[in-house]
Amino acid sequence: MTINLLRQRSIQILKSVQNKNVKSSTMHDVARLAGVSIATVSSVINGKSGVSEKLTEKVNQAMATLDYHPDLVARSLKVGRTNVIGMVVPDVTNQFYTEAMRGVEDEARKHGYMLILGNSNEDTDHEMHLLSMLFSQRVDGVLLASSGSTAAYDRLTRRRFPIVFIDRVPVGCSERAVIIDNVGAAYEATRHLISLGHERIAIITGKLPLSTGSDRVDGYRKAMQEAHLPIREEYFQVGDFSLESGHQCGLNLMKLSEPPTAIFSCNNKMTLGLMRSLAELAIPCPDKVSVISFDDFEWAANFSPRLTTVAQPTYEIGQKAMQMLIRIICANKDGLDDNENILVLPAELHVRDSTAPPSP
Amino acid sequence: MTINLLRQRSIQILKSVQNKNVKSSTMHDVARLAGVSIATVSSVINGKSGVSEKLTEKVNQAMATLDYHPDLVARSLKVGRTNVIGMVVPDVTNQFYTEAMRGVEDEARKHGYMLILGNSNEDTDHEMHLLSMLFSQRVDGVLLASSGSTAAYDRLTRRRFPIVFIDRVPVGCSERAVIIDNVGAAYEATRHLISLGHERIAIITGKLPLSTGSDRVDGYRKAMQEAHLPIREEYFQVGDFSLESGHQCGLNLMKLSEPPTAIFSCNNKMTLGLMRSLAELAIPCPDKVSVISFDDFEWAANFSPRLTTVAQPTYEIGQKAMQMLIRIICANKDGLDDNENILVLPAELHVRDSTAPPSP
DNA sequence: TTTGCATTTTGAAACGTTTAAATATAAATT
DNA sequence: AATTTATATTTAAACGTTTCAAAATGCAAA
Numbered sequence: 001m002t003i004n005l006l007r008q009r010s011i012q013i014l015k016s017v018q019n020k021n022v023k024s025s026t027m028h029d030v031a032r033l034a035g036v037s038i039a040t041v042s043s044v045i046n047g048k049s050g051v052s053e054k055l056t057e058k059v060n061q062a063m064a065t066l067d068y069h070p071d072l073v074a075r076s077l078k079v080g081r082t083n084v085i086g087m088v089v090p091d092v093t094n095q096f097y098t099e100a101m102r103g104v105e106d107e108a109r110k111h112g113y114m115l116i117l118g119n120s121n122e123d124t125d126h127e128m129h130l131l132s133m134l135f136s137q138r139v140d141g142v143l144l145a146s147s148g149s150t151a152a153y154d155r156l157t158r159r160r161f162p163i164v165f166i167d168r169v170p171v172g173c174s175e176r177a178v179i180i181d182n183v184g185a186a187y188e189a190t191r192h193l194i195s196l197g198h199e200r201i202a203i204i205t206g207k208l209p210l211s212t213g214s215d216r217v218d219g220y221r222k223a224m225q226e227a228h229l230p231i232r233e234e235y236f237q238v239g240d241f242s243l244e245s246g247h248q249c250g251l252n253l254m255k256l257s258e259p260p261t262a263i264f265s266c267n268n269k270m271t272l273g274l275m276r277s278l279a280e281l282a283i284p285c286p287d288k289v290s291v292i293s294f295d296d297f298e299w300a301a302n303f304s305p306r307l308t309t310v311a312q313p314t315y316e317i318g319q320k321a322m323q324m325l326i327r328i329i330c331a332n333k334d335g336l337d338d339n340e341n342i343l344v345l346p347a348e349l350h351v352r353d354s355t356a357p358p359s360p
Numbered sequence: 361m362t363i364n365l366l367r368q369r370s371i372q373i374l375k376s377v378q379n380k381n382v383k384s385s386t387m388h389d390v391a392r393l394a395g396v397s398i399a400t401v402s403s404v405i406n407g408k409s410g411v412s413e414k415l416t417e418k419v420n421q422a423m424a425t426l427d428y429h430p431d432l433v434a435r436s437l438k439v440g441r442t443n444v445i446g447m448v449v450p451d452v453t454n455q456f457y458t459e460a461m462r463g464v465e466d467e468a469r470k471h472g473y474m475l476i477l478g479n480s481n482e483d484t485d486h487e488m489h490l491l492s493m494l495f496s497q498r499v500d501g502v503l504l505a506s507s508g509s510t511a512a513y514d515r516l517t518r519r520r521f522p523i524v525f526i527d528r529v530p531v532g533c534s535e536r537a538v539i540i541d542n543v544g545a546a547y548e549a550t551r552h553l554i555s556l557g558h559e560r561i562a563i564i565t566g567k568l569p570l571s572t573g574s575d576r577v578d579g580y581r582k583a584m585q586e587a588h589l590p591i592r593e594e595y596f597q598v599g600d601f602s603l604e605s606g607h608q609c610g611l612n613l614m615k616l617s618e619p620p621t622a623i624f625s626c627n628n629k630m631t632l633g634l635m636r637s638l639a640e641l642a643i644p645c646p647d648k649v650s651v652i653s654f655d656d657f658e659w660a661a662n663f664s665p666r667l668t669t670v671a672q673p674t675y676e677i678g679q680k681a682m683q684m685l686i687r688i689i690c691a692n693k694d695g696l697d698d699n700e701n702i703l704v705l706p707a708e709l710h711v712r713d714s715t716a717p718p719s720p
Numbered sequence: 721t722t723t724g725c726a727t728t729t730t731g732a733a734a735c736g737t738t739t740a741a742a743t744a745t746a747a748a749t750t
Numbered sequence: 751a752a753t754t755t756a757t758a759t760t761t762a763a764a765c766g767t768t769t770c771a772a773a774a775t776g777c778a779a780a
Binding site for chain 3: 050076079
């Protein structure tokens, strides 16, 4: 075929593609322009061996002129695999999850996966809906920071659908998860307050049906009991991980006739709410009340009071969870059982200025 | 068909589905179990009129027993539309973008769209790659907070691919975007510092090839010129929106023999870096230096110093951008030209404690 | 020249939907 | 009872890939 003929044909095909306007060119167009069969084009695209130098070149050229991008929807349908994984988090504005997401994404990209992110807004119904959407989209697996219900999870696992919990696990489920040692970390945090001399120590808990809720309470309980300190009912404030709940619990605590001298807040958002309530009541921290918080972030260290926190390895949580998910997907594909278990990472206490001995 | 026969058939089909294990049931299975054609099943699923009470019931029952979930991959291939839109942001750990994302998601859900989120990490190459992946995934449109390059954008618009810029626009592109009045907001911010009596006012800029970089500089310039204040070269620090750049610029500024008495930081992450540098150098704010920052967040108001900020309507930006994108998609579908333009939202100055008159 | 064998290329059937056209059924009109 | 009309249901062809079996080609040996 002469160069001229090639050019002419190219223009013609380009035009036919442009006419349809938004529709993009297909393997068919490429094959036609290169003067080969679509099977050959497919082989070139997928780097299969056994295509001659000459045709490979022709095909590549045709793809370039047409600016061809393979249709992954069609491919997914054929191969029964999308190379997309879903991630559902309860609060996308919480940096904890977005840092984890970076770990997930980096690891995902390394293995050729894309990421669909869903935000359940701490709403179990919406979480169910998101999971079933993801399933319908035929994602290859899901990372889930649960907002509480196990219903969706049950349905999916019954189908042997690859799923890994991250950060939060509904109490009861205890496999295929990447979490931190919440009991240990909460124990250390409470110990820190006790060692400073505090006795009236309050806690603002997260959602109790979740591991991050109940385990942190357990660690707190353990430390308190060990030190023979009572846990007053009014010092036990049940929050739900939201800023608003932290705010409300903070007000509840500091308006008591005998307010606590130290508060253990179980996540970053609730701590922000707590600090707001302290500001509103003009209660200085740590002078009047010490604050220790789960989750460590950029703002914690450079404003006043510099917060004492329990720092979690957020990026690593995401990274490790994605690795586990990939192993499960592969095992599933080969029809064998994966024997993935729960992975527990350590957390770290960062002592700063928001905790101090109680004022006499 | 007797109830018994139905049950028997159901068990048989269920078993055949379970054997394939992870594969889920198809319209075919449903049709077989319900004893109808797959076209009828399709009609029921899509709520088409003209299916008898009786068959509708049968089909619904069959779908329930099989726990059938439609394969959106197959549907997408057929109808040439995925009902998925992509969103690419330069820093997913920046709450600005996740709050915008909430607006996007709420609006998307309302119209039956799902969301794929990509994080370009301020890397234009990676951004290109993400965009081309999204295109291959055949998303119906893209929301883009650009990290600087226009190359990807050009390629996509040439194909008339629906795309809306959000927050940041590469200088030059000036259509289909939802942004705020950066010049005006930066002008007001600088005016605020000037009105407090500051004359040595520094700026930490963002990436200059982006509207959020250059427009904010323009506003600053305008205010300074109007007040007949010089813009010293060493007070003009070019950052890149990252915490690290804010930190470095902060150090540069405060180590000058004649440091500024006020600093205008052009986004939240850089402000965090700036505050870190002030802490390291033990320079009190606002006593020695005033700080005003773009972007307002939860932590800005309840720690000390309470930050003076320019607050953007983050949620609304996302919401409005998604609405615009949907309009473009619809116009495209009907083959007509959309006449969408740029949408500029107002920002708001929140005066708090980090800005004060210069110390004498 | 033929034969056989390895290599390259192609044809055609999937994958799970939607949809237009065709057919079957029921109801209404003569 | 025969015909028309409206309604309900099914058939079969797409959508853009992958993939396997079959066909074509090239090349060495007979």
